[in-house]
Amino acid sequence: MIDTKDLGFNSKLIHGGGHHDEYKAATVPIYQTSTFRFDCAEDGAACFAGEKDGYIYTRIGNPTVSALERQVAELEHGYGAVAFASGMAAVSTVYMAYLNAGDHMISSDAVYGASRTMMEGHMSRFGVESTYVKTEDIENIKKAIRPNTKMLYIETPANPTMGITDIEACAKIAKEHGLLLVVDNTFCSPYLQNPLDMGADVVLHSVTKFINGHADIVGGIVIAKTQELYKKLNVMMLNLGGNMDPHQAYMVIRGLKTLAIRIERAQASAMKVAEFLESHPKVASVTYPGLKSHPQYELGRRQMRGTGTMISFELKGGLEAGRKMMNSVKLAILAVSLGGVETLIQHPASMTHAKVNAEAKKAAGITDGLVRFSVGIEEVEDIIADLTQALDKI
Ligand code: LCS
Numbered sequence: 001m002i003d004t005k006d007l008g009f010n011s012k013l014i015h016g017g018g019h020h021d022e023y024k025a026a027t028v029p030i031y032q033t034s035t036f037r038f039d040c041a042e043d044g045a046a047c048f049a050g051e052k053d054g055y056i057y058t059r060i061g062n063p064t065v066s067a068l069e070r071q072v073a074e075l076e077h078g079y080g081a082v083a084f085a086s087g088m089a090a091v092s093t094v095y096m097a098y099l100n101a102g103d104h105m106i107s108s109d110a111v112y113g114a115s116r117t118m119m120e121g122h123m124s125r126f127g128v129e130s131t132y133v134k135t136e137d138i139e140n141i142k143k144a145i146r147p148n149t150k151m152l153y154i155e156t157p158a159n160p161t162m163g164i165t166d167i168e169a170c171a172k173i174a175k176e177h178g179l180l181l182v183v184d185n186t187f188c189s190p191y192l193q194n195p196l197d198m199g200a201d202v203v204l205h206s207v208t209k210f211i212n213g214h215a216d217i218v219g220g221i222v223i224a225k226t227q228e229l230y231k232k233l234n235v236m237m238l239n240l241g242g243n244m245d246p247h248q249a250y251m252v253i254r255g256l257k258t259l260a261i262r263i264e265r266a267q268a269s270a271m272k273v274a275e276f277l278e279s280h281p282k283v284a285s286v287t288y289p290g291l292k293s294h295p296q297y298e299l300g301r302r303q304m305r306g307t308g309t310m311i312s313f314e315l316k317g318g319l320e321a322g323r324k325m326m327n328s329v330k331l332a333i334l335a336v337s338l339g340g341v342e343t344l345i346q347h348p349a350s351m352t353h354a355k356v357n358a359e360a361k362k363a364a365g366i367t368d369g370l371v372r373f374s375v376g377i378e379e380v381e382d383i384i385a386d387l388t389q390a391l392d393k394i
Contacts, residue, residue, distance in 0.1 A: 009260055084219065087206025
């Protein structure tokens with residue numbers, strides 16, 4: 001079996017994970033079992049004592065899930081990865097693993113709605129404080145630092161505003177102040193951005209999105225830079241119990257193989273869609289990392305290896321026009337989620353970010369007129385024709 005360490009990205013997608021199967025299966029089989037047989041009582045005791053490698057119980061570890069974890073850890077250049085039942089299981093476990101009562105976290109104000117709700121609504125009950133700022137401006141982070149700040153949590157590009165935060169600058173601040181830098185890399189996937197290479201400590205993904213890419217499972221994964229960070233995360237995962245299921249892992253491994261070719265195609269279309277929207281008379285503004293009008297265009301070009309497939313835009317007619325448009329699309333699916341082969345459209349203020357309070361939404365730029373568009377791999381002419389007819393209805 002080839003050592004994938006020195007292979008290129010697409011080769012790693014196909015041959016990564018390093019799974020050895022006794023029947024020499026060409027793909028990673030689904031080990032659909034909750035538990036594993038011990039050779040003898042002494043063997044079981046040695047596995048539990050950590051004196052011997054071996055699978056024990058699927059919440060603690062499973063060969064199909066391990067193959068995915070090894071593969072994604074390699075793609076993100078980390079020490080190790082832990083896979084989760086959902087992206088939110090990943091986010092919550094990161095909070096629980098690395099924060100204690102009395103600690104303070106600084107986060108991007110535009111993050112996935114539930115990442116914020118989990119912190120402000122639930123971690124707060126355990127004595128964890130948080131401040132949400134526009135991390136696109138590094139000065140805002142510096143001003144928010146307190147003696148008890150322990151974590152800097154950023155999402156870049158941010159959901160749903162597409163704001164871009166400078167990961168290297170955040171890593172510098174984190175180092176100076178002893179903060180753990182966590183990056184939600186969902187909107188890029190490891191194909192477009194590797195935050196650990198820029199100084200982050202922990203990277204996470206909702207694998208529901210690009211990594212799986214087919215809108216047929218939910219899942220999450222966290223990649224830790226060091227063995228110490230990995231151990232803290234793994235022990236919290238197996239105690240909280242948000243582990244990924246082997247069948248889920250199999251689906252993700254299958255979807256992951258085409259990550260790069262899916263993104264290449266969809267982002268070429270996204271550029272054309274963004275240009276189309278920007279020149280449309282009914283569109284007030286478009287935020288896409290590939291457009292020169294993006295407020296952090298230069299940073300995006302420096303930090304990301306592409307411009308992605310996610311676009312947010314405002315219509316001149318505001319919320320009413322947005323609703324009309326969303327109700328008029330025929331090819332694009334009116335649905336939350338993103339990063340799949342199918343084009344999706346949704347309204348962040350009333351859908352993905354509905355639970356974030358009105359004041360916080362306003363401060364983060366999640367306006368009532370904002371529409372989020374995830375470009376799929378259909379023919380770009382069909383995507384643009386669909387948008388054209390939907391905009392005509394306004
Ligand atoms: N992080 C980001 C950036 C996300 O966009 C999401 C989900 C999560 C974490 C949580 O992952 P999940 O548990 O859903 O796998 N974002 C969604 C969205 O924008 N629409 O639907 C879900």
